Amino acid sequence: MNMASTNPIAGSGTDAPKIIWNEAQQRFETEDKKAYLQYLIKNGGKVMDMIHTFVPSSKRGLGLASHLCLAAFNHADGHSLSVIPSCSYISDTFLPRNPTWNYLLYSEEKKSNLV
Numbered sequence: 001m002n003m004a005s006t007n008p009i010a011g012s013g014t015d016a017p018k019i020i021w022n023e024a025q026q027r028f029e030t031e032d033k034k035a036y037l038q039y040l041i042k043n044g045g046k047v048m049d050m051i052h053t054f055v056p057s058s059k060r061g062l063g064l065a066s067h068l069c070l071a072a073f074n075h076a077d078g079h080s081l082s083v084i085p086s087c088s089y090i091s092d093t094f095l096p097r098n099p100t101w102n103y104l105l106y107s108e109e110k111k112s113n114l115v
Contacts, residue, residue, distance in 0.1 A: 017064060019071035028071045035059055037068040042084070047106050048076045049084040069094045073101045082106035 018031050029036035038052040050072055055064045069090055076083050083104045085091040095101060 017062075017067055019067055021071070021075060028068050028075070030059075030064060030068075035064045035068060037065075037072050037087070039072065041081075043082075046081060047084060048072070048081045049086055050090050051086045053087050053089045065089055066094060066097075069098075073098075073104060076104055 019028050020031060022029050022033075022036075026040060027036045027038045035055040036053075037050060038054075040049040040051055041047070042049050050069075053065050053068060055062075055068075073083065075081075081104070083101075084106045085095060095105075
């Protein structure tokens with residue numbers, strides 16, 4: 001059984017779209033730049049506030065928003081950033097479907113550990 005086909009990770013496998021980190025515009029985007037996840041860096045570079053996810057209607061239903069989130073959460077994890085899921089898609093859909101990422105969520109308790 002190939003788990004990669006049922007639970008792909010952004011940037012891997014043949015079916016996964018390539019997601020690019022556009023640091024200058026603070027977003028993760030598809031190669032055509034039409035779908036993206038916008039973020040802000042806060043708290044002296046320690047927190048990534050994911051503020052908006054956009055997928056054009058012509059590309060909805062393909063799992064692009066999830067791929068964008070995976071790329072952003074993998075980036076946050078790799079750069080030791082906490083995450084604020086301000087975008088309603090991330091807080092209401094992505095995280096409930098992917099609770100293993102909850103350990104990255106920013107909280108006041110974590111703030112005291114960031115000294």
